[in-house]
Amino acid sequence: MNTDTAPKKVHQGRNIKRLREMLGIKQESLAFDLGVSQATVSDYEQKEDLDDKILEKVSSALKVPVEAIKNMTDEATVNYINTFNDSAVNHGINTNYNCTFNPLDKVVELYERMLKDREELIEKLSKKS
Incomplete structure (x- = not known):
């Protein structure tokens, strides 16, 4: 079987971690926004699959679509963040400012x-x- 064409299993927790890190948000800050402990956020980031309610809260706190967490592969996560930052939405900061x-x-x-x-x-x- 050719593993290159086999669909890769999405690790939602890893996607949360990557998105959080690329956005420069610490676990403690995300935990505060979610109303949970830092250890709980760490647990979320270790899980391959998360409940839809948790995904909705996290996506809202990170200001990304739930689909970004649910469906993105490792390569797509990087591409999404690059697109996200290029759109000058970076937490209200105009990234096009020279x-x-x-x-x-x-x-x-x-x-x-x-x-x-x-x-x-x-x-x-x-x-x-």
Whole structure:
């Protein structure tokens, strides 16, 4: 039998873990959102199949469709997240924003301004003495 064409069993718990990690959400945070303990979330992530009620709560907390957890293979999970992030829905952050300045330049500018203020303060204090 050719294993490449055989349908792969979806591991729903592993999909939850991958989605959670790719979204940058810790188990503790997901547990808080679900109203369960961190150990319970860990148990969910170990199970191959989960109840529909649990899947609905988790999908709502992660803001992903239930089908993403239920049906996605390992490869499809990665593809879904790439599509999800490309759509600029990333927790309200516009991922299409292109910075028009170099942040390092701003740090240098701030540092130079602080040095100037320090020199002025030293000058004022030395005049008072």
